[in-house]
Amino acid sequence: MSNEKVYRQCAVSVMDTIADPDITFDDIGICNYCHEYRLAEKEAVVKGEKGRIKLEEIAGIIKKAGQGQPYDCIMGLSGGVDSTYIAWLAKQLGLRPLAVHFDNGWNSELAVQNIENIVNRLGFDLFTYVINWDEFKDLQIAYLKASVVDIEAITDHAIFATLYRLAGERKIKYILSGTNVHTEQTLPKSWIHPKSDHINIKSIHKQFGTVPLKTFPFMDAKVKRYYQQMLGVKSVSILNYTEYNKKQVKELIQQELGWRDYGGKHYESIWTRFYQGYILPTKFSIDKRKAHLSDLIFGGQITKEEALEELMKPIYDPGQLKIDFEFVLKKLGFTRDEFDALMKLPPHSHYDYDYEMPIDQRYPLLKPVKTIYRKLFPVKK
Template sequence: MNGNIKVCSKCIYDERVASINFDEYGVCNYCHQLEKLKEEYGTGQNRGDLKFNKIVEQIKKAGRGKKYDCIIGVSGGTDSSYMLFLAKQWGLRPLAVHYDNTWNTAIATENIRKVLTSLDIDLYTHVVDNKESDDIFRAFFYADVAEIEASTDLALAEVMYRAAWKHKVKYVLEGHSFITEGITPVGRNYFDGKYIKSIHKMFGILPIKSYPLMTFYRFLFWSMFAQIKKVRPFWYIDYNKEDAREFLEKEYEWRYYGGHHLENRMTAFYHSIYLPQKFNTDMRNNTLSALVRNGKLSREDAWKEYVKPPLIEKDLENYFQKRLDITKEEYKRIMNKEPKSWYEYPTYKKRFEFLRPIFKVLAKANLVPMSFYLKYCFPIKKEIK
């Protein structure tokens, strides 16, 4: 470990992580947060299974007489692909939903096709206009903020809500696991509809037409009026990502894409080039810390892996420049500029904090993700190192 940096005694989160603090034993607040979630959800325990079994019965009951009883967002990655298999095992009738930001790798596209075909699951896809999507990405790049991928994450959430509303489905299943991924601190990982709209208004060129923007009032509509529930099965049940990947490869000829979040080329650029090089931020610590907490990797080995340069896809930097029509000189100029943070632009963050009591109730009822409540509804330190 680096003697100059304070590192959690239980994982490898260090003092550079946003809003981190350590107890008298050197354990960080994020490790404590995850322990509380494990206790609350009964993760990987019999009571967690019982809780989730009740939810499955509720999904089936709400879906009677309908073609589908749940929505599952798919990316071609491990978690969402395995979730499709599990849903069928549970006797559910899922509709797979995909937001295509036009930066998918061929591997991800083939993974989606193979799994859906084998499981006989229908696919609902929203394909954004590629020039419009690229204009939003370019706007974030010129705004000097880290969240260049924010528009994709929010769009998938909106598209899943739209699909659920169209087919009168009341449940959305998400493949997130705080056990295998942790809950990413809101440091350089913030997004909401106002943030995206304001950045695009300042730095974008094309009008937003095909991009599915989730505004604050649409968010409230989906969660409070439509009452579409967001459920994360991996928060309740025992889930092993490595075993899931092995199963997918064997059963569906599914292919691994080389690393966490690398199934999309914009996401790969964000994680392997943009964050590390411009913002000195490396989100591999989320997955590596999770492996340490789960006893699958020692802190020493995780730290050794963390300090290695991230894997960078060949010609990815050139592909980014060409797609967004940015010259090498302009790219270098922007990458060397002083970084800015999300709180320097208009967002809904203060509104989320003000309505924290309401969002707490909604999170308890699975009407908004609990991770949203924990990350977005509390004030945070603004000084991001």
């Protein structure tokens, strides 16, 4: 008898057993991601007039906390749809954010143009953090050699660390986050690794890296205990209090801010485009469009038929893939044969390397100390 799993697709979305072999279905064929979306929407999303009131309330709290300071909040600005819309919303709410762009060396020219348009039209100050390219390049190559799935974790990690550090140093209490249920809820665990795990990054780099990470911004103890816990820097997902319709938002930011579309989620980065469009489907059999489109189905923004039609299109324009492939090889210093050899390595779990865990799990003898610490310093709710 064959052990091969029978193919199955969700009755509502386009998530299937190829996207996630561990997907589950209820009695009528609806997948776990649909139920998880409904639950997250119920718990986190506030729509209509109630959402508007909540958003105004949050803005009031942020303004009060930022009185007397040059900025009352901080926000990452990639030039993508989510961060651009957040910038527009911040202006409508009368907030004074410091826009922070994280330059990891992979910006497309269009992203640079979009960012310039956004800050100029909204009148925001822009701080650009330029990563040390030699360190970041070495870290990306280490991740390719480690053969793990979430290569983008290092960029996300560094962005979060940079935002928290800047906020703490400038006495800013709030970070405006683009994380939202509407477009980012569906994400199989097998596709990602916790973004705040600095131990995993250091472990992978120790085994495969060659350039010392002297300046790479880590979400280390200083960030997590000092900036987050002691100074109380908080991240706020303001998109969960809006009627976030992707198509309508794109039209709005095009008209208001002169924004131009990249043709894919997070494609403002050449590396992200190549990673999502080539590395993930080729090496890991992952088409991230399935998750993104499923969220839009769950939110009533598109139909399943429209999603299936979108999936029929090539995941990567052949002409663009050729251009990007040559660019990536040159920038990372690979020959085609060397890169192909990395792509043929068997995939590894991030947990094949060291990873962040509670201190009492790493050092069991400290478990009584943790219990005492929790009694002395209970978590504030």
